[in-house]
Amino acid sequence: MPTMVFATPSSSKIWSVKRASPSTFRDSSAVHEVRDAVGRQTSLLVKRLGKEAGFDLVRIGSAAPLYVEGERYLAWVDEGRQGDMGWITAERARRSSIPGATLPDAHSIISVALAYGRRDRPGDARDRGRIARYAWGRDYHQELGQRLTTFAASLEAAFGGNHRWFVDTGPLMDKALAARSGLGWYGKNTNVLTEHFGSYVMLGEIVTTLHLTPDVSLNRDCGSCSLCVTACPTGALGPAYAIDARKCISYLTIEHRGAIPFEYRDAIGAWVFGCDICQDVCPPAVRPYVTGQQDTRRWQREVRAHIRAAHGKTDVSTPYQGSDVEDAGNAAFKGTGAREAVDLFWLLSLSHAQYLDAFRGTAIRRAKVWMLRRNAAVALGNVGSEEAIAPLFTSLQNDDHPLVRGHAAWALGKLAHRIGDPDIRMDLERTLEAEADDGARFEITTALML
Known part of the structure; x- marks a missing residue:
């Protein structure tokens, strides 16, 4: 035949x-x-x-509408849980529930994942800030985009048809599509958990007109485990697999353009860009990277430390170390020591030129330069030493952004309370007289009451 x-x-x-x-x-x-x-x-x-093309996981799903997920997304938006991320609208939620609308005659959606790994993190230290692992190396939009371009070209050469790829920016529900395709399953930390790499992956999609056989979804959930819910220091996670972005440290340090609410500043600890806590305590996320009894016990100690910190039983800057296993992530996401544990004094005084040079080609550029200075001030208030006093006063008196000045005042108030230095309060009072911005004046006044 x-x-x-x-x-x-x-x-x-x-x-x-x-x-x-x-x-x-x-x-x-x-x-x-x-x-x-x-x-x-x-x-x-x-x-x-x-x-x-270089992807660690490739799965296939249909381009059919995501009715159930779309209704949940719309309800989440209607409740205002997206905070001030203005591009997340009810209309976007409706469009995202119909993935096939992104390409005429779309039939299938290919979900891909690129692992960035759970590498060692330097232990917390005074005057050092923390950055989420995914941002240590090259911007994932660029890395996945380059590979998806290659992948789509290969599909066209092999089968013809039309193909359109997305990385986190288009009107697609990437996590829902990944779960539908069997690439992973939903965790209570609202991340997609994969069998081989946990949740330490970046997601992308190709919408295609090809008629492909879909993979089977994984019938899994978190069961009775709620470690991430308990460990989240700001209470951003609930038991119903949902997040309130307004409370999330990642949102507060990356997306939020205003003053960080007072009730979350202590909980932010040393984080200056993103947060990994809800992944670092997740058993399915950590299991691929923890080997042997010693690593398991270490991870269990870390989980207990995070939970104690979340409930205010220890300082939020409890020393933390990642597992000692070899990095399973892609080399493009390997950063430098400066990004894994950033010098907070340097970050507090970061100029625009330094910002452009130091973070070129990284996801850290998502945050504005003044936001990084704001975040550095909060971190110094939480983990700063006495040496932080002078740089914070310099920021309070000279920074051109009133929000940075205000957060520097808060940090000084925290240090004055922790160190017991009355000179800090006297200097704050003198600065208050010269400050013209109402918001910054309010912050200074509040700092004097800490």
């Missing part, structure tokens, strides 16, 4: 499907059998091309 064959220049294997005789097509079931067989073979090759 004759066959139809297809291959790609980058693939050494020829995939073949037996061609049915014309009489066979009188039976619609036979047509579907052949079509399904072709879809399965094509799907296998698609996954191979995705691996060749």
Whole structure:
């Protein structure tokens, strides 16, 4: 019986499907059998091309609407849990629930993941800030975008059709699509948990007109585990697999353009860009990276420390170390020591030119330079030494952004309370007389009452 064959220049294997005789097509079931067989073979090759493009995980789902997920998303937006992320609107929620609308005649969606790993984190130290692991290296938008461009070109060369890729910025519910495709499952920390890399992955999608065989969703959930809910120091997570972004440290340090609410400043600890706590305590997220009894016990100690900190039983800057296992993440996400434990004095005085140079090509550029200075002030209020007093006063008196000046005042109030230095309060009173901005004056007045 004759066959139809297809291959790609980058693939050494020829995939073949037996061609049915014309009489066979009188039976619609036979047509579907052949079509399904072709879809399965094509799907296998698609996954191979995705691996060749450098992705760690490649799964396939349909482009059908996400009705249930869309309703949840819309309710979340209606409750205002997105904070001041103005681009997240009810209209965007509705559009995101219809992924096929992003490409005419879309039939399938390929979900991909690139691991960035759970690498060692330097232990907390005075005057050092913390940055979320995903931002240590190259901006994931650039890294995934480059690979998705290669992947989409390979698909077009092999099968024709139309393909459109997305990384976190388009009207798609990437986590819902990843869960539908079986790439992972939802965690109570609202991340997608994968079998091989935990939640330490970045997600992307290709919407395609190809008729591909979808993978089976993973029928998993977190059961009775609620470690992430308990460990979140700001109470941003609830038991119903939902997050209130307005309380999330990542949101507060990256997206929030205003003053950080007083009730969350202590809980932020040394974080200046993002947060990893809800991942670092998650058993399915950590398990691939923890080997041996010693690593397991260390991780358990870390979980207990995070939970004590969340309940105010210890300082939020409790020393923390990641596991000692080898990094399983992509090399592009490996950063430098300066990004893993940033010098808070340097960050507090960061100029725009320094900002552009130091964080070129990284996700840290998502936050404005003044926001990083604001975050540094909060971190110094939490973990700063006596040496932080002079830089904070310099910021309070000279920074051109009133929010930075205000947060520097708060940090000085915290240090005055912790160190017991009356000179700080006297200097704050003198600064109050010269401050013209109402918001900064309010912060100074509040700092004097700490």
